[in-house]
Amino acid sequence: MQDRLGAAKAQVQAALDAAVGALPAGELRDAMGYACAGGKRIRAFLVMESARLHGVPDAAALPVAAAVEALHAYSLVHDDLPAMDNDDLRRGLPTVHVKWSQATAILAGDALQSLAFGLLADPAVGDAATRRLVAAFAQAVGGAGMVWGQALDIAAETAAAPLTLEQITELQGGKTGALIRFAAMAGPLIADADPAPLAAYADAVGLAFQIADDILDVTGNEDVTGKRVGKDMAAGKATFVSLLGLDGARAEAARLAAAADAALAPYGEAAGNLRHLARFVIERDT
Template identity: 50%
Template sequence: MRHGVLGGGKRIRARLVYAAGRLAGASNTLLDRAAVAVELIHAYSLIHDDLPAMDDDDLRRGQPTVHVQFDEATAILAGDALQALAFEVLTHRSVDAETARRWVAILAKAAGPEGMVAGQTLDIAGEDRSLSLAEVEAIHRRKTGALLHASVAMGATAGELSDPEVAAADRFGAEIGLAFQIHDDVLDATTATEVLGKPQGSDQRQGKSTYVSALGLDVAKREAQRRFEDACGHLATFADRARELTDLAHLIVSRTH
């Protein structure tokens, strides 16, 4: 479990929780719980995605994947435990019951059969097929975008934002989650393994359709930028109060790994 959680990473999902939560006026002490939970879910999903029956990757964050470092049974159990631990963290007595209920609902939907699991299912089913752009987007919004979207939603609903403000933050989360994965597709096609911390070109080797395969590299880059701009446009209602979220959005589409 420690190998999967503590072995590096940019913690973008946790940072989105904090940025959206601070925008909403929530305390860092409260937000700690949501930030930890989303990172635990993210780590569980990576451990399982890396398994031979799934994406069959042997390198993650510059180190051997959990099933390579240990074995497949350990990797499955570690992922299961991290998923359960995430919800235990959210329902700690320090979190009021209504906030815990709301967070559990958001995170469970993002991780479950309408979110990450659906995305991974569609991703596997689409291997060695030429998918349409709409099909690629459906995968990306679920497999990767859903948890990033949920990270923003958990932060935004932790404080005192009005309903229209929560809705604006939610639209931001949906678009920046998609921009993240489009940029990931670009990085997978253009960046060396040593920089990425995971095998370069793995999508192509596994026969996966991406924004790069669907649109070409240059158009995919422009699409990531367009989604970034659309996301930031939803933050206009907050003006400078949303600077932290805007800065994170810029990081998401300019990162090198």
């Protein structure tokens, strides 16, 4: 799996560099490129693997993988803003509003979202596939997806009571789950096949991913994760760890990794990389 993850990483970085590099030079473009550098590229890998499972050529999958990572980059830039999570460190570097300004961070995020949708319209993707992808992407991102989850998260900060397990599961299903789900469904969406098995896989992996994040917020090393740790804890935020305990959270992540594995049954041996990913997600240290 690491070979393929590395390959997806390099391909997607080249695609993002080309897309950003085609824009007029200036601070906005610099900030967009900065925000698109690095990252684990798990979402891109999901797109490439799900495409491969459905016989979709790399040339059609790559713009979609780049779109998902550009969208993810926008969401991080906006989430880090002072009015949102107020983070000064991301991937071990100053966040965009710290390095440039809040205005540049807002605009770079906005332009990265446009760029992401534009990538879905790459001629290699095909007309019908582009239409299906754009509709699903808008759903995954907007007022019923990622942005909705982030709004719930912001609201929770000033809520009278900490969130329940049900509420936090719903919130994370939007905030981090929706885009992971889209990435995993990209292959069947392009190929016009049934996306249900990969959607079920992604829902389990997405939640496991978030639980692992909460565990890292408690046990992680800032030098390794490249972002502030202990933040949620200090803020008294409800997390999977605060609700389930550290051992309970680890057990739930393991249970979800097994559920993700089971969801891949229709693909048999061919889904080996996605099986590895589900384990990687809960065992990572960054």
